[in-house]
Amino acid sequence: MFNRRVRTLLLGSLVCTLVACTATEPAPPQRQPPSSPSIAPGAAGIGDKYYPNDGNGGYDVTGYDVSVSYDPATGRLEGDTTVTARATQQLQQFNLDLRGFTVTSVDIDGARAEFSRQGDAELVITAPRALAKDSTFSARVHYNGEPVSVTSAQLGTNGWQRSSTGGAFALGEPQSAAFWYPVNEHPRDKATFRLTARVPEGWNAVSIGRLENTTTANGWTTTTWTEPNPVASYLTTVAIDRFTIERGRLADGTPVVNAFAPGTDAVRGDARRLGEIIDFLAGKFGEYPASTAGGIYLGENIGYSLETQGRPTYTRSADLETIVHELAHQWYGNSVSVESWADICLNECLASYSQWLWAEGKQRDNLDARYQRAIDQLHDNAGFWAPRLYDMGTGNEFEGVYNKGILAIHALRRQIGEADFNRVLREWPARHRDGNASWPDFERFVTDISGQNLRGFFDAWFRGTERPADEYLYPGSLGR
Structure with missing residues (x-):
């Protein structure tokens, strides 16, 4: 969508x-x-x-x-x-x-x-x-x-x-x-x-x-x-x-x-x-x-x-x-479909981030710079940060996934590093092809690949209703 x-x-x-x-x-x-x-x-x-x-x-x-x-x-x-x-x-x-x-x-x-x-x-x-x-x-x-x-x-x-x-x-x-x-x-x-x-x-x-x-x-x-x-x-x-x-x-x-x-x-x-x-x-x-x-x-x-x-x-x-x-979406949403409508970020957050991947790959856009500009402009925008990206409640499924969801996926990319992020993008749809999966399944999958404790990161970005703390807002090469 x-x-x-x-x-x-x-x-x-x-x-x-x-x-x-x-x-x-x-x-x-x-x-x-x-x-x-x-x-x-x-x-x-x-x-x-x-x-x-x-x-x-x-x-x-x-x-x-x-x-x-x-x-x-x-x-x-x-x-x-x-x-x-x-x-x-x-x-x-x-x-x-x-x-x-x-x-x-x-x-x-x-x-x-x-x-x-x-x-x-x-x-x-x-x-x-x-x-x-x-x-x-x-x-x-x-x-x-x-x-x-x-x-x-x-x-x-x-x-x-x-x-x-x-x-x-x-x-x-x-x-x-x-x-x-x-x-x-x-x-x-x-x-x-x-x-x-x-x-x-x-x-x-x-x-x-x-x-x-x-x-x-x-x-x-x-x-x-x-x-x-x-x-x-x-x-x-x-x-x-x-x-x-x-x-x-x-x-x-x-x-x-x-x-x-x-x-x-x-x-x-x-x-x-x-x-x-x-x-x-x-x-x-x-x-x-x-x-x-x-x-x-x-x-x-x-x-x-x-x-x-x-x-x-x-x-x-x-x-x-x-x-x-x-x-x-043919990978994220269609081949791998949600287990519940609470999991809609699996579809929309990843499909929305594909637009950034296209801009990076085809237009040579600097995604870190784009991310930093967005964070600077949205820093104190409480309404932007309010929607939950997972288990957002009936009727709220599409509130944050197209914009906050992009920033969350880019932050995840920098949190776990390029090699592990690329593995996630390819291995997740291959593992669940023609099936269903949940957002908690995805969190466990990413955690296993990265070897990191990502509980705080996922809670801040995907379950939180406020701007994430700086340690989650500026991971890896986004750090200040």
Whole structure:
């Protein structure tokens, strides 16, 4: 995520203008079916204290096969999604996350299942028979309606958004997938993803993953995208517009798709530096971990860009710095995803610091001098130092990670030294590739590599709410 609200002397970013979308009410609740009293239902949340209703328990998703048909003229979506999962307990009743829509049927392994709706986002399913622990099952959901969104999200609008051209796109963090398909919506449950999107002829539907096929018949175009790597659900997307599509390959053969909506001519030059940026970041972080590359360039100023897997989605105001940031997320945030939303600095602090690495490597910027200027100007700015970078509290995840987070990572670099810092940058994403990790895991990892006692440093920078003491503010070559 690159938040355009943040403008500091550190990033030189533009102030964003957030877009407001109006949410519609979810479908009325249906009858709650009974489940066997001897079998505990899957939990209604995955266990993240920040968002206790996000995700679900009782199963682990292995793959999503999503099929949607969307007509921009009516704004209605018809969906047919199959969720393949492994039961982690004996299971008969479990939940999927789905916001809005009318659900018309649910099948479990081909047999009709009972279902109901609870709250704003819970689809409660009762299988026709108990599912054994460790068994694999499929849940197929048919649904339809006009997709919804919420405007109360930290960074802007989450969910399904209409574009000024008449098209639409699904985007948001920490939630976005449940606004267009049933899902176990938490980064902890990563799965493969396949999308088949049907739109009227003349429109394009672009998503993450590899382009499998495109056909046009009877006035409709159907496109299938397949992502073979495990992906956190908020990193999936579909964008529907009259895109100009440019295709190519990286030097290693990785397929590239850039999709430019009307009004995005200004960013095309920066977008074509994709291979150069990935090569640079791979030199810092190790082998590029995504199955595809490219970008979805929206013609809308929505206030943020998002690191949708392998093919980030960019706001109209995106620039070269934004592209560097979102591509860095392919290592930090996408391949290695957070265990909890309290760990978001693992994503944003490191991706933000990639912008400094780019400035150092490509523009010969003196980062120590940049750091010292920032500290001098922000020395007594209590508001700048107040946000915690770890366990910052629900609703505060994106408050300090884009600016204070950069200074913290640069100070860490000087604290542990260049050789150990370079090891951290490469070995961390390699160790946790396609998995999840927490910020405390990262602290232990850095401590082990450096051989230093870093408790005071991490507490001052990442848990503290005041300017760090000078011993942590000016380590190594930053010393005065």
